[in-house]
Amino acid sequence: MKLPERIEQFLNEGLAGKSDATKRGYGYALKSFADWLEGSDADLDTFVRSDVQFYVQYLEKVKKRSASGINRDFMAIKAFAHWQGRPDVVADIRRTKAPSITTKAPEWLTPSQRKQLIRDVDRAGNKRDYAIVMTLLGCGLRVSELVALNRDDVVMSERKGTIIVRSGKGGKQRIVPVPSETRRAIERYLEERTDDNEALFLSNRRERISVRTVQNMLQQYGVHPHQLRHTYVKGLVDAGTPLATIMSLTGHTRAEMVAWYSTPSEDEKQAVVERLFLD
Structure with a gap:
């Protein structure tokens, strides 16, 4: 997607040090906002606060975007406005509040679902797809981190291995150990x-x-990439892994994000109440 020069300038100057994924997301959001502004005789240099408020309402009522999606787009506009030195145009914008991350457990695979996925992909016979699934499950990478990996980011021996994640969220780098089954899948x-x-x-x-190719491949098996990352983190939490270790392995920077995985799923709550009459 060709971006206007003004947006490219912001991405290079205003988001210096941010990950490529963040820049792509902000660039897409600002391009959509710029396209909408054309219909109201404004542009990215002349829009005012009411334009932002009406755009948010347009996303809510016409485009039927989720609260989290609208907030992501708004954060891009807000960052752009601050880079312009015009914080007043994004002040006190009303928008639907996204649900708290602690109100609903993330979607992860149960142990049996995890095993079934591994079997299904293995039996399909595509070594690349199998290696991708085993890397997502065994290392907990975001799909954007996975597709950015180079061969020399993976260092493996017979007994251990590591992956250097150079394009983590916020541009942060981390080193993740690679379990034996994942090492074997990558090597094959x-x-x-x-x-x-x-x-x-x-x-x-x-x-x-x-990213889209990985998403489409996993969709064939009824899962999406973030489910595999959630499954990885859930496994660490259930194993009693120290919080600092989980944050280091996953790239999470907020403790409450990790605590989110302690929220029981609907299936777990159902299982608990079913046992009331069995014990």
Whole structure:
């Protein structure tokens, strides 16, 4: 997607140090806002506070966007306005409050669902897809982090391995250990590669794989990438892993995000009440 020069300037100057994923998200949000402004005889340099308020209402009532999605777009507009030195145009904007992260447990796979997914992908026979699933489950990466991996970001030996995540959220780097089954899956995939492409995972066109391709592949098995990351974090929480260790492994910067995984799922609550008459 071709972005206006003004947006490109903001991404390079105002978001210096931010991850590529953050820049893409902000760029897309600002491009959508700029397109909408054209219909009201305004642009990114002349919009006023009422434009922002009406745009938020447009996203809510016409586009039927979720509260979290609207807030993400608004944060992009807010950052852009502050970069312009015009914080007044985004002051006190009314918008629907997103649900608290602690009110509902994230979606993770049960142990049996996790095993079934591994079996299904393994039986399909695609070594790349199997390596991707095992990396997401075994290392808890965000899909944007996974597709950005290069071969030299993975260091493995017979007894241990590590992945260097260079494109973490907020531009932060971290090192994640790789369990043995994930190491084996990656090694088997790389054994069939004959190219010299630096990317760890390639598309069928022999180019770096995209987020959308990974999402579409997982959709065939009835899951999405974030479910696999949630499953990884849930496993760490259930194993009693110290909070500092979980935050270091996952790249979470807020303790309440990790606490979120202690929220019981609907299935877990149902199982508890069913046992009331069995014990």
